[in-house]
Amino acid sequence: xxxxxxxxxxxxxxxxxxxxxxxxxxxxxxxxxxxxxxxxxxxxxxxxxxxxxxxxxxxxxxxxxxxxxxxxxxxxxxxxxxxxxxxxxxxxxxxxxxxxxxxxxxxxxxxxxxxxxxxxxxxxxxxxxxxxxxxxxxxxxxxxxxxxxxxxxxxxxxxxxxxxxxxxxxxxxxxxxxxxxxxxxxxxxxxxxxxxxxxxxxxxxxxxxxxxxxxxxxxxxxxxxxxxxxxxxxxxxxxxxxxxxxxxxxxxxxxxxxxxxxxxxxxxxxxxxxxxxxxxxxxxxxxxxxxxxxxxxxxx
Amino acid sequence: xxxxxxxxxxxxxxxxxxxxxxxxxxxxxxxxxxxxxxxxxxxxxxxxxxxxxxxxxxxxxxxxxxxxxxxxxxxxxxxxxxxxxxxxxxxxxxxxxxxxxxxxxxxxxxxxxxxxxxxxxxxxxxxxxxxxxxxxxxxxxxxxxxxxxxxxxxxxxxxxxxxxxxxxxxxxxxxxxxxxxxxxxxxxxxxxxxxxxxxxxxxxxxxxxxxxxxxxxxxxxxxxxxxxxxxxxxxxxxxxxxxxxxxxxxxxxxxxxxxxxxxxxxxxxxxxxxxxxxxxxxxxxxxxxxxxxxxxxxxxxxxxxxxxxxxxxxxxxxxxxxxxxxxxxxxxxxxxxxxxxxxxxxxxxxxxxxxxxxxx
Numbered sequence: 001x002x003x004x005x006x007x008x009x010x011x012x013x014x015x016x017x018x019x020x021x022x023x024x025x026x027x028x029x030x031x032x033x034x035x036x037x038x039x040x041x042x043x044x045x046x047x048x049x050x051x052x053x054x055x056x057x058x059x060x061x062x063x064x065x066x067x068x069x070x071x072x073x074x075x076x077x078x079x080x081x082x083x084x085x086x087x088x089x090x091x092x093x094x095x096x097x098x099x100x101x102x103x104x105x106x107x108x109x110x111x112x113x114x115x116x117x118x119x120x121x122x123x124x125x126x127x128x129x130x131x132x133x134x135x136x137x138x139x140x141x142x143x144x145x146x147x148x149x150x151x152x153x154x155x156x157x158x159x160x161x162x163x164x165x166x167x168x169x170x171x172x173x174x175x176x177x178x179x180x181x182x183x184x185x186x187x188x189x190x191x192x193x194x195x196x197x198x199x200x201x202x203x204x205x206x207x208x209x210x211x212x213x214x215x216x217x218x219x220x221x222x223x224x225x226x227x228x229x230x231x232x233x234x235x236x237x238x239x240x241x242x243x244x245x246x247x248x249x250x251x252x253x254x255x256x257x258x259x260x261x262x263x264x265x266x267x268x269x270x271x272x273x274x275x276x277x278x279x280x281x282x283x284x285x286x287x288x289x290x291x292x293x294x295x296x297x298x299x300x
Numbered sequence: 301x302x303x304x305x306x307x308x309x310x311x312x313x314x315x316x317x318x319x320x321x322x323x324x325x326x327x328x329x330x331x332x333x334x335x336x337x338x339x340x341x342x343x344x345x346x347x348x349x350x351x352x353x354x355x356x357x358x359x360x361x362x363x364x365x366x367x368x369x370x371x372x373x374x375x376x377x378x379x380x381x382x383x384x385x386x387x388x389x390x391x392x393x394x395x396x397x398x399x400x401x402x403x404x405x406x407x408x409x410x411x412x413x414x415x416x417x418x419x420x421x422x423x424x425x426x427x428x429x430x431x432x433x434x435x436x437x438x439x440x441x442x443x444x445x446x447x448x449x450x451x452x453x454x455x456x457x458x459x460x461x462x463x464x465x466x467x468x469x470x471x472x473x474x475x476x477x478x479x480x481x482x483x484x485x486x487x488x489x490x491x492x493x494x495x496x497x498x499x500x501x502x503x504x505x506x507x508x509x510x511x512x513x514x515x516x517x518x519x520x521x522x523x524x525x526x527x528x529x530x531x532x533x534x535x536x537x538x539x540x541x542x543x544x545x546x547x548x549x550x551x552x553x554x555x556x557x558x559x560x561x562x563x564x565x566x567x568x569x570x571x572x573x574x575x576x577x578x579x580x581x582x583x584x585x586x587x588x589x590x591x592x593x594x595x596x597x598x599x600x601x602x603x604x605x606x607x608x609x610x611x612x613x614x615x616x617x618x619x620x621x622x623x624x625x626x627x628x629x630x631x632x633x634x635x636x637x638x639x640x641x642x643x644x645x646x647x648x649x650x651x652x653x654x655x656x657x658x659x660x
Contacts (some may be wrong), residue, residue: 041416138344143600143641146618150349150634151374154356226466237471238619255407256606260475261483268479279490282504 023291027289042280049093056121061094062245070263080265082255088265091247092273098248099277102163102232107221109167114174119209121175122182122209123201133179137170148231152240159248161226161239166231170224177220181213215292223285226278231276249274306571330653338646343395345638348564349631355387380383393577398635404628407415408621413632417614421636423493424606424613429593429599430533435589437597440543447556458545465542470535470601474608477531489528491610498524502644532609539601540594548583555579585656592648603637 008025028178030036049056059077065085073080079088121132139147151165184211185191194204235241236250249270256267277284313362361378362369369377382390397403403413446455480485489495493509502509502516510529513522555561556579564574610616614633621629 019414034566135344136338138341138348141642142345142348142638143596143647145600146634146637146641147601148346149441149603149622150352150620151356151629153627153630154352184466221579226511230467230469235472237469237604239623250469250471253315253469253475257475260479267472267475271469271476274469275467279463282466298624 012061026288026291029208030287032060033287036285038292039280039283039285039287042276043284046096046277048099050097052281053093057090057093059090061091062086062246070259070266071264073265079269080263081132081264083259084253087271088252091252092270095247095249095252095270095273096277097142098159098242098246099229099232101226102159102166102224106167106170106228107225109163109219110140110170111174111221112175113167113243114171115178115210115213116205117171118178119173119205119213123186123205123209125186126167129179132282138174139169140176142169144169144227144296145231145234148235149238152235153176156188157243159242159246162232162235165235169226169231173179173224174217174220175217178210179297181216182209185209185212200203203255219285219292222281222288225281225285229274229278252275267300304599317500317635326390334646334650338642341642341646342639345635345642346395346398347391349638350391352634353627353631354383354390354394360509385583388588397614403632403635406629406632407626408623408629409623413593413628416617416629417632417636419507420612420614420617423611424599424602424615426508426510427533427611427613428536428602430529431536431598431602432540432591432595434534434537435594436542437539439544440548440587443545444552444575444580446545446549448571455549456551461538461542462546465539465546470539471604471608473538474532475607477535478608481531484610487546488531488615489524493612494521494524494526495528531612532605535605536598536601540598543594543597544587544590548587551583551586552579555583587649588655589652592644592651596644598641599637599644 007021008016008020011018012021030040042206053061063086065081068077068081068085069083071077071081071085077087077089081087082091087288115233116131117136121129121136147169148162148165151168152161155161155164190205191208194208199208232241233248233250233253236248237254239251242248242251244255252270253267256265256270259266309405323639359365361374361383362382378384381395385393401414403417405411406413408418409416410519442454442458446458447454449455478490482490500520502512502518504510505515509525513519513525552575556575558579561574562577564578565571569578602611602613603618606613606615607619614637618630618633618637620626
């Protein structure tokens with residue numbers, strides 16, 4: 001029996017085999033969608049770059065060399081150099097670490113928070129539902145960027161506070177999804193079975209409801225990544241996110257603003273990095289949605 | 301309560317009156333709940349700005365007077381801000397202040413924040429309105445054509461623009477636009493609303509230069525204002541075009557796959573009529589919601605664009621205040637943008653319900 005047969009077995013003999021088989025099927029389906037493959041490659045490249053940045057970057061991200069300042073793109077400096085003589089290509093590579101950190105931390109904070117709030121609201125219903133969803137709706141009807149700006153203003157500029165501010169503005173959408181999902185199987189028989197066996201509400205929500213919400217959550221989080229990257233870059237651009245000399249892409253664009261007329265590459269190059277990575281997450285998210293949630297994909 | 305219908309029964313013509321009053325009752329009910337939800341949402345917005353302004357900062361007094369203030373000044377400010385009172389009392393006095401239009405003074409301009417906001421808001425409104433006009437004017441027809449001719453070049457354009465709208469940073473596009481269209485090709489005006497020698501030529505009546513210059517009959521100022529407005533408004537228009545075009549396309553695809561469309565085609569109705577009369581007509585109500593959302597989004601998106609274009613609007617005011625740690629101004633601008641955002645959202649929601657017979 002080959003690995004492939006084992007993965008695609010119709011009657012898996014262990015839970016691990018079933019899980020691996022499911023992952024394998026999703027991967028196969030994703031591979032058939034060219035845009036999703038492009039997206040996956042971009043996201044993988046981002047991850048690999050972030051990990052390997054110290055080894056693949058040709059120059060240091062922060063080391064200054066004033067004799068090389070504002071050089072146009074060339075073989076030595078693929079994206080040129082900035083006003084302190086730093087190699088922009090190396091800085092963009094190191095910047096992927098910051099972008100990846102922001103995106104991961106926002107996802108790790110906001111998704112579980114929204115998931116739990118939504119699932120609890122949906123499972124218990126009644127006044128719990130009304131209270132939690134009331135708060136969610138208030139946050140949902142606020143302009144996200146403005147809210148994030150105001151939070152950073154109060155917390156003080158910096159990358160950690162930017163992450164907190166973005167997470168605060170992203171969780172409500174996840175709570176809505178989790179609630180909608182929970183409502184669809186709250187009254188189904190397998191939940192009733194667990195209830196009759198004496199399963200506590202905590203156990204039902206944690207072990208039986210949350211796992212079922214994860215696939216729609218993964219789709220939504222991947223699709224939201226582009227927005228998170230743009231917001232983080234925007235905060236960086238305004239000087240409220242990562243502080244210099246950190247090579248954050250938005251902050252780099254902001255530094256290049258002064259030279260945009262003559263040394264266009266300083267501001268333009270980090271922008272391309274933002275666009276490519278955001279597009280990658282969009283492609284991957286679209287592909288995942290088509291595979292994991294075909295019903296939603298049809299009428300997009 | 302229970303006796304009333306019986307009393308009605310005996311009167312002639314009760315049925316007609318009953319239906320009429322039921323409709324009025326329903327409308328009144330809808331308006332009542334609309335006001336309640338909007339009031340609760342505003343209260344929520346106030347709670348958030350209150351939380352941001354008074355609870356998060358470790359010492360709100362310090363953020364107002366600065367760290368070089370003497371003890372007397374500090375104590376006086378603390379008393380004046382009422383920080384010795386319980387939090388809930390502080391919140392209600394804050395709500396009272398906001399309702400009576402008192403948002404405090406701005407540190408950087410020295411004027412009351414509400415006056416500043418009134419002065420800066422028209423510039424934002426002008427730009428966002430022009431942006432949404434571009435977005436609707438191009439996005440809706442492009443979306444319809446993209447759906448009608450799936451796979452055509454315009455369909456591809458809508459797809460690419462839709463994706464870029466999600467992944468291009470607005471401030472970056474603004475900078476690149478300035479570098480190309482202003483610095484290199486001189487096709488449009490640079491940052492700001494007017495060239496320096498047109499400044500102050502027309503009296504400010506509405507605060508929107510396009511309208512003010514028409515009122516004053518000064519066409520030179522009007523042309524110059526358009527010259528400056530065209531690039532930032534087009535960039536905002538691009539983002540709303542991306543969203544509106546994509547949504548129009550998907551609504552149209554939904555309609556075109558319906559059986560009544562096939563029926564119309566089989567009957568030999570011309571394709572143009574099928575698309576615009578049969579398929580487009582029903583989606584115009586859904587589009588109102590999309591356009592409303594997009595308009596509200598532009599008011600928010602203008603924050604970045606205004607910063608890049610030194611546009612003296614509310615977004616620029618907000619970012620300047622952020623950098624000066626001018627909390628009163630930040631919270632005031634957040635409140636105003638948030639309130640307008642919520643209001644437009646709710647209005648488009650209500651319009652949808654009023655206009656769409658299925659949602660009634």
